[in-house]
Amino acid sequence: MSRNTEMVLGILGGLLGFGGAFFALFIVSIDEAVSGSTEMWGLGTSAFLFSILGFAGAVIVKFKAKLGGWLMMISGDAILVSISLFGVVPALFLAAAGLMGVLRKEKVKTAVAA
Numbered sequence: 310m311s312r313n314t315e316m317v318l319g320i321l322g323g324l325l326g327f328g329g330a331f332f333a334l335f336i337v338s339i340d341e342a343v344s345g346s347t348e349m350w351g352l353g354t355s356a357f358l359f360s361i362l363g364f365a366g367a368v369i370v371k372f373k374a375k376l377g378g379w380l381m382m383i384s385g386d387a388i389l390v391s392i393s394l395f396g397v398v399p400a401l402f403l404a405a406a407g408l409m410g411v412l413r414k415e416k417v418k419t420a421v422a423a
Contacts, residue, residue, distance in 0.1 A: 312370050312371050312374060312377075312410065312413075314406075314409060315367070315370045315374070315377070315378070315381075315406045315407075315409045315410045315413075316367050316368070316370055316371055316406075317367075318367075318402050318403075318405055318406035318409070319363060319364070319366055319367025319368075319370060319377070319381050319402070319403060319406040319407075320364060320367045321402050322363055322367070322381070322384075322385065322399045322400070322401075322402030322403035322406060323360050323361070323363040323364030323367060323384075323399070323403070324360075324364075325398055325399040325402065326356060326357075326359065326360030326363055326384070326388050326396065326399035326403070327357065327360045328399075329356060329360075329388070329392050329395035329396050329398075329399055330353055330354075330356035330357040330360055330388075330391075330392060330395075331357075332395055333349075333352070333353040333356060333391075333392040333395050334350070334353035334354075334357070337349045337350055337353055352391045352392060353391070353392065355387065355391045356387075356388050356391035356392045356395075356396060359383075359384045359387040359388050359391065360384070360388060360399070362380055362383070362384045362387075363380070363381050363384030363385065363388070363399070363403045365380060366378070366379075366380030366381035366384060366403075366406075366407070366410075367381060367406065370406070370410045374410045374411070374413070374415075375410065375411055377407075377410050378406070378407045378408065378409070378410025378411035378412075379407065379410075379411060380407070381403045381404070381406050381407035381410065382403070382404055382407030382408065382411070383407075384403050384407075385399065385400040385401070385402070385403030385404040385407060386400065386404070388400050388403070
């Protein structure tokens with residue numbers, strides 16, 4: 310079955326997750342320069358890593374739909390927790406693609422007897 314929708318949504322979610330992670334890391338670097346605290350670097354880095362996981366899930370969904378779907382759902386949730394507001398849109402894309410990958414049924418071809 311063609312899983313183009315799941316793959317495109319997953320790739321978009323992963324790319325937007327990269328953007329959100331980079332923006333969050335940019336904000337953290339400005340905060341570090343002003344106040345000297347470095348407490349938020351881990352969350353930006355984890356969002357970056359989970360964006361990579363979501364991107365990988367989007368590629369895997371073409372071959373193993375359930376595994377790719379679960380990877381994208383986990384990635385979307387983790388991005389939302391990591392960078393909260395910056396991760397809402399990527400999380401929605403990844404969660405939708407993940408649910409479609411897990412819940413969508415394969416079409417069964419039936420042979421017509423003549």
